[in-house]
Amino acid sequence: MKEHPRRRGRPPGGQSSRGGILAAARAEFEEQGYNNATVRAIARRANVDPAMIHHYFGTKENLFLAAMDISVSPDELVESLAGGPREELGERAVRTFLRFWGDPRTRGPLLGLLRSAMTNEMAALLLRQFLARVVLSRVLVVFEDVPDGRLRAEALAAQLVGIGILRFVVKLEPIASASDEELIALVGPVVQGYLPEP
Known part of the structure; x- marks a missing residue:
């Protein structure tokens, strides 16, 4: 089937075109990862000329960084973790993590980031920055004055990221379809075990 020619250059209604490109890029990076996603495939998905992507973002790397902007509110994260008894913190951490995964606004970028981080150093760096700045910087408050606090916090994060990979990327059963x-109930007590005694 013959494709309709796409208009080159800067289009009218630029913000909607830019938003469409970002949405297409998120979907492509989520499905293919950074290395396998191409500017041409993203342009096809967004129904724009590849030149328009270069106009708005310059490079595939810049497009990836813009598309993987994960909207997680640090204040909401802290409130979710801090809002309850300390002995239930492990369960709240797992619940909060699964809630963020369940939100389509964050799930797509997180999936794209995880898939890409497996094969691309730039994506791995972005994931490290996200974990350090958004997640660990908040979780470390719980581990103040604990000699191995950083190690405990990173082990806790590894537990949760591992669940995310098996449940949403690998889709290993039965963890993929478990409620x-x-x-x-299963992982909350394990996560609680990483926490220091009050």
């Missing part, structure tokens, strides 16, 4: 409550 959130089943996982919270």
Whole structure:
């Protein structure tokens, strides 16, 4: 089937075109990872000329960074973790993590970031920065004055990221189809074990 020619250069209604490109890029990076996603495939998905992507973002790397902007509110994260008894913090951490994964606004970028980080150093760096700045910087408050606090916090993060990979990327059964409550009951006490005694 013959494709319709796409208009080159800067289009009218630039913001909607830019938004469409970002949405297409998120979907492509989520499905293919950074290395396998191409500017041409993203342009086809967004129904724009590849030149328009270069106009707005310059490079595939810049497009990836813009598309993987994960909207996680640090204040909401802290509130979710801090809002309850300390002995239930492990369960709240798992619940909060699964809630963020369940939100389409964050799930797509997180999937794209995880898939890409497996094969691309730039994506791995972005994932490290996200974990350090958004997640660990908040979790470390719980581990103040604990000699191995950083190690405990990173082990806790590894536990949760591992769940995300098996559940949403690898889709390993039965963890992929287990309910959130089943996982919270199973993994919450394990995560609680990383926390220092009050």
